[in-house]
Ligand SMILES: Nc1ncnc2c1ncn2[C@@H]1O[C@H](COP(=O)(O)OP(=O)(O)OP(=O)(O)O)[C@@H](O)[C@H]1O
């Protein structure tokens with residue numbers, strides 16, 4: 141049985157304090173990749189491309205880069221970092237002999253993963269604002285959007301961590317699951333011109349829905365299917381959350 | 395009663411780690427578990443501190459069943475597990491205050507308590523130091539301080555002094571004696587028989603998931619060994635000859651490849667007899683818990 145108590149906040153707080161210690165390292169680690177994509181693809185490749193969906197390529201790219209940076213941050217936090225704490229540092233073992241139960245620990249780590257995702261998404265958002273690629277006040281909803289993206293991928297990653305026998309397992313997860321999601325969720329090219337099967341597949345990725353919403357918020361346009369977008373960002377997360385907490389509990393309590 | 399266990403069983407996949415044990419730990423008591431590697435000591439402790447669920451049997455810790463409201467049981471426990479698991483992302487002081495936070499202890503109280511405990515285990519100067527800059531003895535002391543952060547009613551120590559130098563060991567014994575005076579109940583496992591004798595009011599000897607005997611260290615020694623032990627080095631002499639030579643004596647004899655052990659209440663006549671027979675390499679000493687341990691669990695390595 142899964143019982144999450146409000147003590148998860150203590151685990152979140154522990155992660156926050158430890159994060160402050162390595163603040164600058166974290167900052168560089170999180171921002172490096174997305175900025176590189178923006179520069180190389182957006183400005184570099186973009187120079188050879190015409191307009192896509194009526195905007196410049198870098199403008200097309202930017203909203204997706206924001207949400208994908210959140211995805212990567214959450215995945216990193218709830219795979220490598222959580223695994224390290226669980227298996228190598230025995231941080232979980234130390235915490236669960238206090239009134240904080242394993243469900244609280246896992247929840248705290250998941251929400252922390254989402255928090256990190258939000259931070260890195262916001263930093264990316266600031267960078268993109270500096271490049272002059274934000275066009276609407278609606279974009280103030282972006283932090284909320286990337287928090288949902290973070291929560292989704294934090295739960296997903298935690299589920300993988302519950303099964304992972306070692307760190308190598310995460311490379312497979314990144315290469316076989318996260319990278320395809322990254323490339324085929326409409327960040328780099330519009331899915332409208334892709335074959336039907338690919339469009340159908342990518343329509344099942346919550347990231348695709350986040351990208352659509354992000355693009356609408358940044359441009360101030362009306363999204364085509366906002367309800368579907370929001371449902372895809374929330375419903376799977378609820379399932380993944382319970383599943384991952386349950387699997388982690390099974391793994392830790394034998 | 396602090397802990398009551400009846401027919402307690404823990405089975406991991408295909409290992410019977412704890413195989414139907416029964417024991418009680420009284421208030422203010424220091425209760426020890428000793429036994430060879432793999433006997434099931436740690437597993438028993440883990441069931442008490444709600445880390446692993448039992449397979450079957452009854453268990454009450456501080457009047458509650460750990461499988462029903464673990465957080466209520468854990469709130470009053472202090473746990474020092476066998477392996478150190480300090481938070482390496484935090485410094486010494488923050489390790490304690492952060493741990494206090496898991497117990498809902500308010501910040502101000504946590505800070506005072508952390509300072510007191512660091513003084514208690516003599517780590518005050520290390521307050522700001524990173525965990526990986528501590529020696530293993532310091533880490534162990536910090537683990538004990540951390541286990542005390544919530545003023546536990548029951549302190550559980552799984553091999554508290556493993557790998558420590560004699561000074562550190564004595565410091566920890568000192569501190570544990572002080573806690574006993576403050577009426578903290580304790581459960582300890584250890585492989586050091588002197589430590590068990592020194593600290594424990596009662597001891598359970600475990601082997602292969604079972605408790606073989608329980609009792610006060612003195613009683614265990616008296617009942618199972620006697621007052622004294624005479625060790626005779628065999629020096630290539632067959633043990634059979636020694637047995638023959640001492641057949642007139644009503645003593646328990648145990649032999650290993652190098653030595654024979656005689657357990658007796660009064661060894662004087664045996665000693666003079668052995669001297670008459672020309673035995674030279676003889677040691678006479680008081681019986682210890684180690685003799686009890688080896689007699690009950692066998693002198694050979696089991697695995
Ligand atoms: N998580 C686990 N999964 C499977 N088997 C386990 C697990 N933990 C312990 N065991 C097995 O249970 C038995 C008892 O182990 P336990 O750790 O309780 O022994 P111990 O008395 O504490 O030994 P030591 O003196 O070496 O610490 C051993 O056979 C061990 O291999």
Ligand SMILES: [Mg+2]
Nearest residue numbers: 435436437476
């Ligand atoms: Mg052990």
